[in-house]
Amino acid sequence: MNPGQLARARQVAPEALQPSWRRRLINWALTVAAAAAFVAMCVDLQLAPASVLSGFGKLGTFLANSMPPSDGGDLPRILVALAETFAMALAGTVIATLVALPLGVIGAKTVVGQPVLHFVFRRSLDWFRGVPSLVWALILVSAFGLGPFGGVIALALADIPSLAKLFSEAIENADEKPLDGVRAAGVSPLMALRYGLAPQVVPVMASQVLFFLESNFRNAAVLGIVGAGGIGFELEERIRIFAFDQVVFIIGLYMICVAALDMVSQSLRQRLA
Amino acid sequence: MLELHGVTKRFGDTLAVDNVSFSCQRGELVGIIGRSGAGKSTLLRMVNRLTDPTDGHISWDGRDVSRLNGAALRQWRRRCAMIFQQFNLCPRLDVITNVLVGVVAERPLASSLMKFFPAADRARAILELDALDMAHAALQRAGTLSGGQQQRVAIARAMLQEPELVLADEPVASLDPVNAEVVMDALQKICRERNVPVIVNLHSLEIARRYCTRIVAMSKGAIVFDGPPAGLTQTVLDRVYAGRMTPETAPFSIVEAA
Amino acid sequence: MSETSSAVTAFEALRRQTLRRQRLQTLAGLLIFSAILLISFQRSQFFSSDIGDDPLGRIGEFLNRMIPDLKGEALLADSRTEGSLAWWYYDLPRWLRLGWQTVEMAIVATVLGAVGGLLASFLCARNLMPIAAVRFTVRRTLEAIRTLPDLVLALILVAAFGAGPLAGVITLAVSTMGSLGKLFSEINEEVDPRQLEGMRASGAGYAAMIRYGVVPQVLPNYTSYALIRLEGNLAGAAALGIVGAGGIGIELQRAITYTEFDTYLAILLLIVGMIFLIDIASEAIRHRLIGLGESR
Numbered sequence: 001m002n003p004g005q006l007a008r009a010r011q012v013a014p015e016a017l018q019p020s021w022r023r024r025l026i027n028w029a030l031t032v033a034a035a036a037a038f039v040a041m042c043v044d045l046q047l048a049p050a051s052v053l054s055g056f057g058k059l060g061t062f063l064a065n066s067m068p069p070s071d072g073g074d075l076p077r078i079l080v081a082l083a084e085t086f087a088m089a090l091a092g093t094v095i096a097t098l099v100a101l102p103l104g105v106i107g108a109k110t111v112v113g114q115p116v117l118h119f120v121f122r123r124s125l126d127w128f129r130g131v132p133s134l135v136w137a138l139i140l141v142s143a144f145g146l147g148p149f150g151g152v153i154a155l156a157l158a159d160i161p162s163l164a165k166l167f168s169e170a171i172e173n174a175d176e177k178p179l180d181g182v183r184a185a186g187v188s189p190l191m192a193l194r195y196g197l198a199p200q201v202v203p204v205m206a207s208q209v210l211f212f213l214e215s216n217f218r219n220a221a222v223l224g225i226v227g228a229g230g231i232g233f234e235l236e237e238r239i240r241i242f243a244f245d246q247v248v249f250i251i252g253l254y255m256i257c258v259a260a261l262d263m264v265s266q267s268l269r270q271r272l273a
Numbered sequence: 274m275l276e277l278h279g280v281t282k283r284f285g286d287t288l289a290v291d292n293v294s295f296s297c298q299r300g301e302l303v304g305i306i307g308r309s310g311a312g313k314s315t316l317l318r319m320v321n322r323l324t325d326p327t328d329g330h331i332s333w334d335g336r337d338v339s340r341l342n343g344a345a346l347r348q349w350r351r352r353c354a355m356i357f358q359q360f361n362l363c364p365r366l367d368v369i370t371n372v373l374v375g376v377v378a379e380r381p382l383a384s385s386l387m388k389f390f391p392a393a394d395r396a397r398a399i400l401e402l403d404a405l406d407m408a409h410a411a412l413q414r415a416g417t418l419s420g421g422q423q424q425r426v427a428i429a430r431a432m433l434q435e436p437e438l439v440l441a442d443e444p445v446a447s448l449d450p451v452n453a454e455v456v457m458d459a460l461q462k463i464c465r466e467r468n469v470p471v472i473v474n475l476h477s478l479e480i481a482r483r484y485c486t487r488i489v490a491m492s493k494g495a496i497v498f499d500g501p502p503a504g505l506t507q508t509v510l511d512r513v514y515a516g517r518m519t520p521e522t523a524p525f526s527i528v529e530a531a
Numbered sequence: 532m533s534e535t536s537s538a539v540t541a542f543e544a545l546r547r548q549t550l551r552r553q554r555l556q557t558l559a560g561l562l563i564f565s566a567i568l569l570i571s572f573q574r575s576q577f578f579s580s581d582i583g584d585d586p587l588g589r590i591g592e593f594l595n596r597m598i599p600d601l602k603g604e605a606l607l608a609d610s611r612t613e614g615s616l617a618w619w620y621y622d623l624p625r626w627l628r629l630g631w632q633t634v635e636m637a638i639v640a641t642v643l644g645a646v647g648g649l650l651a652s653f654l655c656a657r658n659l660m661p662i663a664a665v666r667f668t669v670r671r672t673l674e675a676i677r678t679l680p681d682l683v684l685a686l687i688l689v690a691a692f693g694a695g696p697l698a699g700v701i702t703l704a705v706s707t708m709g710s711l712g713k714l715f716s717e718i719n720e721e722v723d724p725r726q727l728e729g730m731r732a733s734g735a736g737y738a739a740m741i742r743y744g745v746v747p748q749v750l751p752n753y754t755s756y757a758l759i760r761l762e763g764n765l766a767g768a769a770a771l772g773i774v775g776a777g778g779i780g781i782e783l784q785r786a787i788t789y790t791e792f793d794t795y796l797a798i799l800l801l802i803v804g805m806i807f808l809i810d811i812a813s814e815a816i817r818h819r820l821i822g823l824g825e826s827r
Contacts, residue, residue: 180357
């Protein structure tokens with residue numbers, strides 16, 4: 001490239017050929033600072049390579065011990081625990097749906113037109129939505145003692161605000177036209193809901209409930225660890241005594257159940273669509 | 274007989290319908306024409322009371338219906354059936370249930386909640402559908418039908434109400450010409466055979482001329498013409514469409530009329 | 532007339548047939564569902580649980596015990612005075628330290644998980660990984676990771692790595708990799724193929740193609756997803772402490788064990804505040820990123 005060309009290029013696009021050193025410097029400084037902060041955090045957390053290595057070594061031993069997986073002669077009990085976990089998930093989801101349904105209807109802008117009321121209602125739902133089921137479970141298990149009851153209520157309490165919000169949105173997003181058509185036939189408001197609104201929103205709501213059932217099955221397994229029984233409790237017990245052949249067996253079984261539930265729920269949802 | 278006296282509707286500052294008065298007899302097929310925004314839809318929706326008039330009176334056979342409420346209002350809506358541009362069916366319900374919505378108001382609450390209808394109702398619904406050549410689709414979901422088919426289902430629903438007056442708000446605006454003809458034929462047949470007045474909003478002059486026994490033209494919420502189709506001269510059209518529609522740009526055959 | 536009535540008979544016949552099938556299906560479905568539901572309520576001891584005579588009263592009592600016994604006149608006194616704020620938050624420095632540790636865990640785990648997810652996402656994106664077997668294996672692995680609840684993984688890792696933040700960081704990093712890997716690969720598959728073709732046409736290698744063809748298109752979306760995940764990881768890190776995987780959760784657990792319910796509320800409020808701050812920061816960054824993406 002001859003000097004003349006360079007000069008011309010400079011004239012046409014000065015920024016392209018003269019990278020802003022300041023900006024480059026800032027970018028570099030930011031990158032270095034971020035990397036330094038990251039390393040500092042790792043150090044602060046005592047993430048030493050030695051302990052990482054020894055941990056993975058132990059994990060390898062666990063894995064070796066876990067082969068072949070075994071039910072430890074406790075298969076019936078494990079199956080019952082799995083069923084119990086599913087039972088918690090289903091009971092929690094049903095209760096949450098029953099409570100969320102009226103709340104969702106009240107929360108819909110098209111049902112309660114008063115804007116201030118609507119705002120306050122939605123905001124309070126938002127606030128409760130921040131509390132995860134685990135926190136509810138800790139409170140409820142200490143209030144009601146160990147057992148699935150607290151777990152069911154915890155799942156329901158964690159779901160209600162989110163479900164109510166989704167239900168409200170489903171109602172708000174419903175098409176007005178069929179409602180107009182039904183009203184024009186002179187039917188009562190209740191029948192207008194039955195024939196104009198329900199056919200539109202019930203499938204949407206059912207599909208959302210199925211989603212929550214799936215996620216509750218996962219959460220229910222966790223709640224067992226804090227004392228709500230079910231498969232989480234069985235797992236914790238076996239991890240504590242390093243019975244990893246049984247741990248792997250249970251986890252495998254649990255994953256199959258999750259996959260099966262997901263498949264059933266997905267096919268149901270497709271039929272609803 | 275339907276009578277409107279000084280009916281007015283305001284939305285905030287805009288005057289949608291301005292002091293409209295007219296009456297309409299049994300057996301008349303009245304076409305309301307005008308540019309979009311002329312107040313045609315609002316006028317029809319006020320007759321059926323889906324929209325409340327700001328001022329004026331609407332009466333049917335001498336009885337004021339513009340101040341009805343609750344059960345009496347629903348009774349009135351049953352007597353004047355409405356057909357919409359977008360059909361307004363429930364796409365997820367099957368065709369026969371959509372038609373049976375026309376009798377829901379007269380049936381007991383519990384059975385209606387269960388979507389149960391007596392055999393006599395079902396038979397009537399099928400006969401109405403069959404008259405429009407739609408009985409074969411009775412158990413299909415309404416959403417799976419074409420626009421023309423859906424509009425025929427909507428007409429069957431209206432007929433099940435055994436209406437004394439039929440209102441149709443742009444019933445053919447979303448349809449292709451063949452289906453538009455089927456639907457307009459059906460409305461004409463209803464008007465003649467059941468001897469009920471039919472009021473229909475139209476944007477197509479050609480269709481209005483072909484089917485209507487009387488044409489009402491609206492502009493800016495007010496009636497600017499009311500008479501037989503033959504009286505619809507170019508001068509009148511200029512007023513209705515405010516000079517926007519010269520013979521060259523008119524999408525419909527105004528030329529032959531002029 | 533015979534024609535129309537034949538239409539009615541034809542319909543009624545069809546209706547009976549459809550109805551019989553539908554009713555059978557509905558009946559079977561209802562029976563199965565109510566049986567499962569009944570067993571579920573029975574198994575979860577929903578109605579049979581011994582929850583005392585007055586369950587609502589117990590919750591009420593519990594909530595009541597969560598409210599600290601603050602006294603207006605002593606509100607700003609030191610921690611030895613009963614009823615002061617400092618008395619309620621009697622171990623504040625320790626909680627703040629553990630809270631900060633929780634934040635660090637979330638950040639480190641998100642970074643590690645995002646890097647892992649990034650590598651995995653390139654390996655399972657249809658337009659970037661030609662070998663189907665690799666795509667399949669990586670996808671299934673990510674799926675399996677997503678199925679495993681964090682807390683279960685944490686239990687195992689605490690057994691392997693000992694109690695402390697290390698187990699928590701690895702747990703969160705793995706689960707972050709599982710979810711971000713999937714999201715990232717979805718972004719990758721939406722990459723505009725014309726740019727890739729352009730690169731290939733000018734003779735770029737695989738690495739150069741990803742660096743200059745893919746990364747500029749996807750970076751804003753990546754960051755946005757990673758930040759959302761950071762918010763989730765903070766709540767996750769707080770919870771993991773319950774099983775001893777580091778962070779402030781251990782204090783929550785301790786408060787419950789020693790029935791210091793007012794302390795429980797104090798720590799809970801601290802966590803909620805922490806999550807709130809991170810949410811605001813992350814949302815601000817995300818909005819700037821989206822704005823940046825639009826102006827480009």
